[in-house]
Amino acid sequence: MKEIFQLLKKGNKSALTAAIVNVLVSIIKGTTYIFTGNVAMFAETLHSLGDAANQFFVFVGSALSKKRPTKRFPNGFGRVVNLVLLGAVLIVGIMAFETIKEGLAHIFHPTESTGFLINLLVLGVCTILEGFVLVKAMHEIAHDVGLESRGLKLFKDSLANFGKAKAATRLVFLEDSVATGGGLLAMIAIIISYYTPYHQAEGIASILIGILMFIVVGKVFLDNAAGAIGESDEVMQVQIGQLVMTDPDVQDIQVITVLKEGDFFHVEVEVELDPEMTLAQVDDVKDRLEESILAVKGVVDVLVTFDEDDAISNWEYGDGR
Known part of the structure; x- marks a missing residue:
């Protein structure tokens, strides 16, 4: 047990921070959806819930990968993080499917949701929180390649060195990029639905968020399938x-x-x-x-x-x- 706690201290900090933030965010969004029935909020709730579970598994996997080699496993446990990430993307894939399915249902059977201001306020606060995690992931990428970037240079350097970062950090960066963008997309859809009779906007936003989630699933799966097999650098x-x-x-x-x-x-x-x-x-x-x-x-x-x-x-x- 002591060894496990020692390993957890070495886990990816960005993944742990992202998991904690997304648990909080998913609770806030889920509670808001229950009271307002907003389908865009439903999509964001599933998105954040999937990210939270995903990132927690990533944190644990990144920690276990630091375990020292044994006689049975002389090459160490480095690939554990890749195997965990392959399993973790299944969660995001399921959430993405449910998000798209709910969006399609809302397009064919649009309903007017309530709580316009509370929906915008909740999404605004949650998007800021997810943006905070995204910035932390950017700092982690810069740190992985030995850079101390700030401001706009941090954004540029994190994109330029994305492929050189640790697998867990890359996943957090991808997921919270989609989460931040998805939050903004949901806010736009809510505004359109409120000020116009086009209530299908929330369903379309839900589908787009689901598609973005599937893109993350595909990218993470391909990267970590190669890592699990063993790839040269x-x-x-x-x-x-x-x-x-x-x-x-x-x-x-x-x-x-x-x-x-x-x-x-x-x-x-x-x-x-x-x-x-x-x-x-x-x-x-x-x-x-x-x-x-x-x-x-x-x-x-x-x-x-x-x-x-x-x-x-x-x-x-x-x-x-």
Whole structure:
């Protein structure tokens, strides 16, 4: 039990914050829907409820992925976060389906909802709360790539480096982008429905919110299916390759593989050395390379092998010197 609590402390903070905020938001929205019968509010309630459950599972999964390797699982538990995210998107998918179904029902059988001001007030407050979580996720993305961005630069940097962020952080960013946009969309629909006889606007908003949720499901599923299978990280591969080539005794890189598991990297590299080197010199090169590669953030193990220099250049990205 103590180990579990220690692991939970290492869980993704953005996911935990998002889960707490969305529980609060879903309660507020759900209570408002019960009293007003507003279908756009119903869509937002399901959306927030799905996000809350999703993000809580993501927090737990990101924490469990930090568990140290065991004899039974020598490669560690890095892929646990990908497996949890694959399960979590099913929740969002179900909520998206229900949201679209309710929207279609409202289009074919439109009804006028009540509580115009309370609906706008609740959605406005909840959208601000979800926007707060979105900004926190942006800061997390910037932090993952070593940036300290502020203001409009934070928005730009988070979009530019989205693919480099942790899987859990990417999911929170996607979900709360949709949540913030969905809240604004629902507010517009309520205003149209109130000031015009076009009450179907709320149903259309519900369908659009459901479609946005399905887009998140598709994106997250594809990303984490690749992660669960085990995918190479080309950006990290180039970075480590250039680092290896800075060693004065390395002539070339024959093969390099960087396998990403969750938030961690496993590195295998075969380098070419001068065939005249002694065993002691080769051992020194091995120690230097392992030390420098393990110093790279996220790398948890390294396998270095050697071959004699064949005078043919294999490293495609320059020697890094």
